[in-house]
Structures are given as C-alpha cells and as structure tokens.
Amino acid sequence: MSLLLATLLVLLVASAFWTGRNRALALAADGTSTLHSRPSYHGSWVALWCGLPALVLLVGWLALEPGLVDAMVVSALPEEVRELPSGELARVLDDARRVAAGERTAREPGPEVLEAARQLGRLRTYAGLAFAGLLLSVAVGGLTWARSRLRPDFRARIRVERAVRISLVACSVVAILTTVGIVLSLIFEAVRFFALVSPAEFLLGTEWSPQTAIRADQVGSSGAFGAIPVFLGTLLITVIAMAVAVPVGLFSAVYLSDYASPRTRAIVKPVLEILAGIPTVVYGVFAALSVAPMLREFGEGLGLDVASESALAAGAVMGIMIIPFVSSLSDDVISAVPSALREGSYGLGATKSETIRRVVLPAALPGIVGATLLAVSRAIGETMIVVMAAGLAANLTANPLEAVTTVTVQIVTLLVGDQEFDSAKTLAAFALGLVLFLATLILNVVALTVVRRYREKYD
Amino acid sequence: MTEGRADAVGIHDDEAARKRLRRRYAAERRFRAYGLGAIGIAMLALVVLLASVTRSGLPAFTQHELTLEIHYDAELLDPDGTRDPEVLGRADYAKPVRAALASLFPAVEGRRERRQLAGLVSKGAVFELRERVLAAPELVGTREPVRVPLSDEADQYLKGKIRTDLPESQRKVSDRQIAWIEDLRGRGLVHQVFNFRFLSSGDSREPELAGIWGAAVGSLLTLLVTLLLSFPVGVAAAVYLEEFAPRNRWTDLIEVNINNLAAVPSIVFGLLGLAVFLNFFGLPRSAPLVGGMVLALMTLPTVIIASRAAILSVPPSIREAALGVGASPLQVVVQHVLPLALPGILTGTIIGMARALGETAPLLMIGMVAFVVDVPDGPLAPATALPVQIFLWADSPEPAFREKTAAAIMVLLAFLIIMNLAAVLLRNRFERRW
Numbered sequence: 001m002s003l004l005l006a007t008l009l010v011l012l013v014a015s016a017f018w019t020g021r022n023r024a025l026a027l028a029a030d031g032t033s034t035l036h037s038r039p040s041y042h043g044s045w046v047a048l049w050c051g052l053p054a055l056v057l058l059v060g061w062l063a064l065e066p067g068l069v070d071a072m073v074v075s076a077l078p079e080e081v082r083e084l085p086s087g088e089l090a091r092v093l094d095d096a097r098r099v100a101a102g103e104r105t106a107r108e109p110g111p112e113v114l115e116a117a118r119q120l121g122r123l124r125t126y127a128g129l130a131f132a133g134l135l136l137s138v139a140v141g142g143l144t145w146a147r148s149r150l151r152p153d154f155r156a157r158i159r160v161e162r163a164v165r166i167s168l169v170a171c172s173v174v175a176i177l178t179t180v181g182i183v184l185s186l187i188f189e190a191v192r193f194f195a196l197v198s199p200a201e202f203l204l205g206t207e208w209s210p211q212t213a214i215r216a217d218q219v220g221s222s223g224a225f226g227a228i229p230v231f232l233g234t235l236l237i238t239v240i241a242m243a244v245a246v247p248v249g250l251f252s253a254v255y256l257s258d259y260a261s262p263r264t265r266a267i268v269k270p271v272l273e274i275l276a277g278i279p280t281v282v283y284g285v286f287a288a289l290s291v292a293p294m295l296r297e298f299g300e301g302l303g304l305d306v307a308s309e310s311a312l313a314a315g316a317v318m319g320i321m322i323i324p325f326v327s328s329l330s331d332d333v334i335s336a337v338p339s340a341l342r343e344g345s346y347g348l349g350a351t352k353s354e355t356i357r358r359v360v361l362p363a364a365l366p367g368i369v370g371a372t373l374l375a376v377s378r379a380i381g382e383t384m385i386v387v388m389a390a391g392l393a394a395n396l397t398a399n400p401l402e403a404v405t406t407v408t409v410q411i412v413t414l415l416v417g418d419q420e421f422d423s424a425k426t427l428a429a430f431a432l433g434l435v436l437f438l439a440t441l442i443l444n445v446v447a448l449t450v451v452r453r454y455r456e457k458y459d
Numbered sequence: 460m461t462e463g464r465a466d467a468v469g470i471h472d473d474e475a476a477r478k479r480l481r482r483r484y485a486a487e488r489r490f491r492a493y494g495l496g497a498i499g500i501a502m503l504a505l506v507v508l509l510a511s512v513t514r515s516g517l518p519a520f521t522q523h524e525l526t527l528e529i530h531y532d533a534e535l536l537d538p539d540g541t542r543d544p545e546v547l548g549r550a551d552y553a554k555p556v557r558a559a560l561a562s563l564f565p566a567v568e569g570r571r572e573r574r575q576l577a578g579l580v581s582k583g584a585v586f587e588l589r590e591r592v593l594a595a596p597e598l599v600g601t602r603e604p605v606r607v608p609l610s611d612e613a614d615q616y617l618k619g620k621i622r623t624d625l626p627e628s629q630r631k632v633s634d635r636q637i638a639w640i641e642d643l644r645g646r647g648l649v650h651q652v653f654n655f656r657f658l659s660s661g662d663s664r665e666p667e668l669a670g671i672w673g674a675a676v677g678s679l680l681t682l683l684v685t686l687l688l689s690f691p692v693g694v695a696a697a698v699y700l701e702e703f704a705p706r707n708r709w710t711d712l713i714e715v716n717i718n719n720l721a722a723v724p725s726i727v728f729g730l731l732g733l734a735v736f737l738n739f740f741g742l743p744r745s746a747p748l749v750g751g752m753v754l755a756l757m758t759l760p761t762v763i764i765a766s767r768a769a770i771l772s773v774p775p776s777i778r779e780a781a782l783g784v785g786a787s788p789l790q791v792v793v794q795h796v797l798p799l800a801l802p803g804i805l806t807g808t809i810i811g812m813a814r815a816l817g818e819t820a821p822l823l824m825i826g827m828v829a830f831v832v833d834v835p836d837g838p839l840a841p842a843t844a845l846p847v848q849i850f851l852w853a854d855s856p857e858p859a860f861r862e863k864t865a866a867a868i869m870v871l872l873a874f875l876i877i878m879n880l881a882a883v884l885l886r887n888r889f890e891r892r893w
Contacts, residue, residue, distance in 0.1 A: 161787060168696070171691075171695035172699045173713070174692055174759065175713055175716045176712065178759070182723070182731045185734030188734070247497065250497075268498055272498075277817075279816075279817025279875070280818075281847075281849050282817075282849070282871070285849060285865075289861060320501070320504045352491075354483070377722060377724075381726065381727070388853060408724070408726050415730075415824055429730070436724060436727065437723065445719070
C-alpha cells in the first residue's frame with residue numbers, strides 16, 4: 001500500500017517535471033530565446049510544487065497517525081475499559097495491535113481487545129485510504145496550479161535556485177543539530193540522574209556498584225554511584241595505551257620523515273594505515289582471546305598473578321590501535337618543520353639524530369603534544385576493546401595486572417539489555433556519557449588550538 | 460700557520476676526539492635502530508593480528524558431514540498417507556536420524572549410550588531432513604543416503620581442536636564418541652566439505668549451524684540507509700560551505716562543529732540514537748533503519764570534510780569560465796564543479812562507509828545486539844550487523860564459536876579491503892592534478 005503510494009508520488013513528480021518543461025516549450029513557440037529560464041527550470045519548478053507539499057503532508061501524517069488512530073480507538077471502547085489505569089489501557093491497545101497484525105498475544109485476547117482490534121483495522125483502512133486520496137490530490141493540485149502560472153517571462157530559475165539554496169543551508173545545519181541533539185539528550189537524562197544521585201556523590205564517591213533492584217519489591221542493593229574508580233580505570237588504561245602508542249608512533253614518524261627512503265616510506269606508510277583501518281571489534285577479539293591469555297600464561301611463568309581481564313592487555317592492544325594515529329599526525333608536524341632549521345644544525349656539524357633530538361623535536365613539540373592529546377581523546381572514547389578485554393567490576397587500583405573498568409564499558413553494560421528509563425542505573429550511563437563527551441570535547445579543542453597556533457608559527 | 464693546523468688536528472684528531480666521534484656515531488646508529496624498531500613493532504603487531512585471525516578462522520570454512528542411510532518411514536512421518544505439508548511439517552524427523560545411526564552401530568544399547576551416539580549429529584539434521592521432505596514429498600517411504608552435518612564437538616575433534624590427552628571428564632567428546640567417529644571415518648562415511656552454511660544462514664545457538672548471512676544482510680541494509688542519508692546531506696553541506704556560505708560567525712560555528720563531531724567518540728552517537736531516535740521518536744529497537752541513521756550522523760563529518768577538500772581542489776578558473784558564459788552560480792556548481800570533484804567525494808564517502816561498516820559501539824546502544832536467527836527482510840526488521848555478530852560470538856563460551864568469530868572477522872576484513880581498494884582505484888584512475 002505505502003509502496004504503491006510512494007511509486008505513484010514519484011511518477012507524479014516525474015510527470016510534473018515533464019509537463020512543466022513541455023508547457024514552457026509550447027509557450028515559447030518561436031524558440032527558447034524568449035523564455036526567461038531554460039525549460040527544464042520550469043519543469044523543476046512544477047515538480048517542486050507537486051512533490052514538496054505532498055512530502056510535508058507525508059511526514060506530518062507519519063508523525064501523527066499512530067496517536068490519532070489510538071485516540072479514536074480508545075474513544076470507541078466501552079466506558080469501563082476507558083477508565084482502566086493508563087498502563088492497563090496501553091496493554092489492551094498493544095494486544096489489539098498484535099491481533100490486528102495477525103500476531104499472537106501473550107494473554108488470551110478478551111472481548112474488549114478483539115473489539116479494539118476490529119476498530120483499529122477498520123480505522124486504519126479508512127484513514128489510509130483517506131490519506132492516500134488527500135496526498136494525491138495535494139500533489140495533483142500543486143502540479144496544476146504551478147503549471148497554470150508558467151509564462152515565457154516567468155522567473156523559474158530564480159525560484160528553483162532559491163529552493164535549492166535553502167536546502168543546502170538546511171543540510172549544513174544538520175551538523176549543528178547533531179551537536180545540539182547530543183548535548184540536549186545527554187544533559188536531559190543526566191539531570192534526571194542527578195535528581196536521584198547528588199553530583200558530589202557521583203564525582204567524588206569511591207564506590208561504584210550500579211546494580212539497583214529493578215522492581216520495588218525485589219531484594220537487592222540500592223546501588224552506589226561513586227564514579228572515581230571508573231574514571232581512574234579509564235585513566236589507567238589510557239596511560240598504558242599511551243605508553244605503547246606514543247614512543248612507537250613517534251619513533252616511526254621520525255624514521256619515516258627523516259631516515260626512510262621515499263620507497264620505504266611509500267610501503268610503510270600505507271601498511272601502518274591498515275592498523276588504523278581495522279575495526280575496533282577485531283582488536284577487541286584479539287585482546288580478549290589472544291593477548292590476555294598469553295599475558296596470563298607469561299605472568300604465571302614469572303610467578304605473577306595476572307587477572308584474565310587485565311588492564312595491561314586492553315591498554316596494550318588499544319595502544320597498537322592508536323600507533324598509526326600518533327605516527328601520521330606526528331609525521332605531518334615533523335615534516336612541517338622548515339628545512340632551514342635542519343640545515344642550520346647540519347652546518348654546525350650535528351649528526352642526524354642530534355639534529356632531530358635537539359632541533360626538530362623541540363620545534364615540533366607543540367604539534368606533537370596536540371597529536372598526543374587527540375590520541376588520548378581517542379583512547380578515552382574507545383569502546384569495543386575495553387568492553388571485550390577489560391573488566392566489569394570497578395576496582396580502585398593502579399596495578400596494570402588487575403582488572404579495571406572504564407567509562408565506556410560501564411555505559412555499554414548499563415544500557416545493553418532491559419532498560420527502564422526511570423532507574424538511576426540506566427540514567428547513570430547518560431551521566432557517564434556526558435562526562436565522556438565533555439572530556440573528549442575539551443581535549444579536542446585544546447589539541448586543535450595548539451596545533452593551529454603551531455602551524456601559524458611556521459607558515 | 461703550520462702551528463694553527465697542528466692545533467686543529469690536536470682538538471679534532473686526538474684520542475679523546477675520536478672516542479667522542481665514535482660515541483656520537485654509535486648514538487646515531489642507536490637512534491636509527493629505535494626508529495626501525497618502532498616500525499618493526501607496529502608491523503609485527505599487524506602480522507601477528509592477521510596471522511592469529513587467519514589461523515583460527517580458516518577451519519571454520521570447512522565442515523564435516525556424515526553420510527547416513529535415511530529411511531523416510533511412511534509409518535512414522537505420514538501414517539495416513541495424506542502427503543499433506545501440514546502433517547509432514549509436524550512429523551518427528553529425529554527418529555529416522557536415530558534409526559540410521561543405530562543401524563550403523565547395532566551393538567549400542569542403553570539410553571545414555573544412544574543419546575551419546577545421537578550427539579554426534581547436529582540438531583540441524585532434523586530441520587534439513589524436514590526441508591528435504593517438504594520440498595519432495597514423494598521421498599516418504601523410500602531410503603536414500605543423506606549427508607548431515609556433524610555436531611560441533613565431533614567437528615572440532617575431527618579438526619584436531621580437542622586435546623585427547625586430557626582426561627575424559629575435561630573434554631566435550633567422550634572416549635566412546637571418539638571411537639565411533641574413528642570407526643565412521645574408517646568406513647568412509649565422514650567427509651570434509653566447504654561450509655556453505657556459514658555463508659548462507661543466520662545466527663544459531665548451534666555453532667555448526669550458525670552463519671553470517673543474516674548479519675551481512677543487516678550490515679548491508681544499515682550501510683544503505685547510512686549512504687542514502689550521509690552522501691546527499693554531506694555533499695550539500697560541503698557545497699554550501701565551500702561555494703555559497705559567507706564568511707561569518709555562523710559559518711565558523713558550523714565549521715567548528717563539524718571538526719568536533721569528527722572527534723566525538725562513537726558511543727556518544729549511540730547514546731544520541733537511544734535518547735532521540737528510540738525514546739523520543741519511538742522508532743523500533745534493533746532496526747537497521749535506526750542503525751543507519753546513527754551511523755549516518757557519525758560519518759557525516761568525514762563525508763563533509765572529504766567533499767570540501769575535493770571541491771576546493773577544483774581550480775577557480777573553471778568557475779570563472781562557466782560564469783563568463785552566463786551560467787548561474789548553481790549551474791556552475793552542479794554542471795562543472797561537482798562532476799570534477801566527484802572522484803574525490805566518492806573516495807571520501809567510501810572510506811567513511813568502510814568506517815561505518817566496522818563500527819560496533821553505537822549499534823550496541825540501539826539494541827542491534829539481539830540474537831536474531833532470521834535474515835532481516837527490511838530496514839525495520841530486527842537485525843544485527845557483522846561487527847556486532849563478531850562481538851556476540853566472541854563472547855560465547857563454546858570453543859566452536861571462537862573459530863566462527865575469526866572467520867567472521869576474515870569476512871569483515873575482506874569487505875573492508877574491497878572497499879578501500881575501490882577507493883584507491885577510484886583515486887588513481889580519476890583524480891586529476893590541476
């Protein structure tokens with residue numbers, strides 16, 4: 001039904017373009033030079049008038065239809081059903097929807113459900129038909145009206161281009177809307193969380209055990225939401241990742257930019273980029289199923305007690321993932337150091353490594369710091385590696401051989417599975433998400449500022 | 460003069476100077492070695508990663524099947540002789556399988572032993588026999604040799620993955636089952652075949668029946684939605700920012716926004732999708748439509764940044780020439796700038812799509828982690844995606860799923876390699892230097 005309607009609409013729009021174009025050609029009987037705009041613009045203008053109002057109508061209908069039909073079904077139900085508590089009423093409607101769709105319901109459908117289902121089916125059919133009629137008549141109406149306005153001197157191009165420009169602006173606003181959506185949704189849910197748990201407890205508490213009872217009558221702990229162990233766990237894994245990524249990435253960048261022959265560079269650089277292109281879930285599998293057991297065995301050989309979900313395994317693999325990130329950013333900054341500085345140093349008799357250590361790296365330092373900060377923000381926000389290889393329990397420890405948890409792991413474990421949007425447990429994930437978003441935002445802004453200022457210095 | 464020269468030789472040519480120089484050269488060599496070592500570490504990590512995936516994933520592409528002489532007993536399957544699909548669909552196909560096994564080992568007696576024997580064959584054999592009979596009801600009452608999949612434990616044993624030196628209680632295959640398997644192998648009834656089930660079926664609780672087709676279709680639908688949303692919106696935004704936007708605070712704001720969005724952790728996009736698309740707009744959970752929308756928002760910055768770079772690289776002379784012959788600004792963009800920038804735009808889009816294909820975290824947030832057996836039939840049906848399937852299998856305790864995990868990773872990486880190769884080819888073939 002909806003597919004048929006959509007096809008019809010597309011056909012209508014296409015025919016609108018065609019009639020508009022032909023009309024323009026007919027108006028300009030003595031050649032197109034008397035037309036203000038090219039015939040295809042006349043066609044596009046008619047097509048816009050045919051399609052746009054119908055599209056607006058369609059979106060509005062999709063948004064309103066379920067609520068409207070539900071309200072009509074409810075009002076047709078007998079009084080004693082209508083006066084049921086809202087949860088019970090919603091269940092009746094839900095069952096009715098299933099019956100109308102021919103599915104099985106959890107409970108044996110009662111008479112009121114069957115009646116509602118019948119009503120629902122009838123209303124949906126009528127409403128669907130009425131809407132289809134309305135939609136098509138709006139489209140045809142727009143088409144005929146627009147077609148009747150075509151004249152040789154009609155400024156179709158200006159109008160069409162204005163519409164296109166408006167849509168271009170609208171597309172570029174999507175980026176802003178996304179940010180606004182992220183900020184609003186995080187803040188909205190976080191505020192609800194902070195109504196249940198005080199911000200001071202969240203930011204300063206040292207115990208994290210978010211397992212609250214789901215139903216009021218259940219036995220269970222009330223949950224503790226002190227996020228310090230989670231933050232410190234994130235910090236520990238990030239530090240381990242940086243300890244792997246920064247030296248390896250930086251030395252590779254130095255070698256590639258100052259030592260390697262162009263041929264080596266042409267081979268090694270893309271190979272390093274492959275590391276960046278591997279999906280994080282693959283690193284997660286690698287960390288959880290290959291690296292962690294290996295570390296554990298190795299630790300046993302040394303007589304150390306290594307947790308099977310140690311921070312070291314997750315951090316090291318995350319470090320490997322970030323190597324290409326650090327190396328390609330540092331490579332850019334190191335290459336941007338003017339060669340006059342290098343040549344001056346060589347002229348004084350310094351060796352290559354002395355030049356790099358004493359001249360190039362200090363000159364590139366701000367850029368390298370910026371690259372490192374960006375890498376830290378990547379590490380903090382990385383999810384799959386830690387979800388698969390780091391622990392769930394929030395231990396307050398700095399020992400890399402023990403299991404720690406991170407902000408992203410907690411967000412995933414709190415939100416995957418059954419959710420109830422009024423429990424502190426679910427809302428806590430959004431509070432953590434807000435902290436994560438702010439932390440990465442600040443890191444990015446600082447890093448970008450540092451890098452930009454540095455670039456200006458040498459440009 | 461000679462004295463001066465002698466002095467110079469004295470400073471730079473005595474024993475201490477030579478030592479100093481040797482030390483400096485040694486430091487130079489060390490430094491160079493650090494650089495090489497760093498690259499070596501990175502390459503080694505890549506090789507180890509790919510090798511461990513390939514080594515554990517390759518066995519999953521084969522599977523062991525057992526040839527059983529199945530008797531489609533009419534008494535059992537269709538006692539009234541109706542050949543009605545309803546009757547045939549409800550019949551018990553486990554009995555013919557058990558009977559065929561028992562005929563191979565007539566000596567096996569007792570419930571426990573019979574059950575162990577039946578455990579050699581996958582539970583999927585029953586479904587496959589049903590499908591066979593439903594497709595060809597005339598089989599009822601006849602006998603034919605049928606190849607049925609072995610259970611994952613037997614399969615793992617045949618692939619040498621089960622250590623027989625462990626005590627019997629610590630492994631999944633008992634001594635007696637091993638004896639049976641070896642006997643069957645000796646009789647030539649066990650065959651190793653290419654595992655088509657892995658490529659053509661959906662997820663399953665039984666490792667030997669689980670496949671990636673369902674997840675692949677889910678990924679495809681998700682990516683399709685992502686592409687349809689992020690490509691037009693991204694290109695339009697890039698066109699506006701590069702060609703039409705005035706330089707003012709508003710456009711600066713948009714630009715800063717895009718750069719920041721590119722660095723927001725992917726899981727935050729998942730939170731956005733959960734709060735806005737699922738809770739506020741009430742879209743269905745686990746649907747590729749929602750997954751595609753979230754991933755589209757995530758890849759949008761990549762598409763915009765790549766498109767802007769491509770549009771910027773089109774030389775201004777082309778625009779001026781088009782304007783000079785009377786084209787409107789929009790005609791200049793649509794008819795001249797965009798076609799010339801298209802290879803660059805497409806390259807950026809493919810790279811963004813490759814990133815979206817490998818993304819897992821946001822999909823977890825919007826419920827695409829459900830256990831989905833059916834292959835999704837539309838963008839609103841519950842589905843999962845390839846990386847999520849890898850995550851789910853990696854979490855499973857059964858060792859046979861470990862093999863599937865690695866094999867699914869190989870398939871995912873193959874897709875990514877194809878996409879990236881396409882991007883590289885596109886760039887090399889069509890990109891023009893001005």
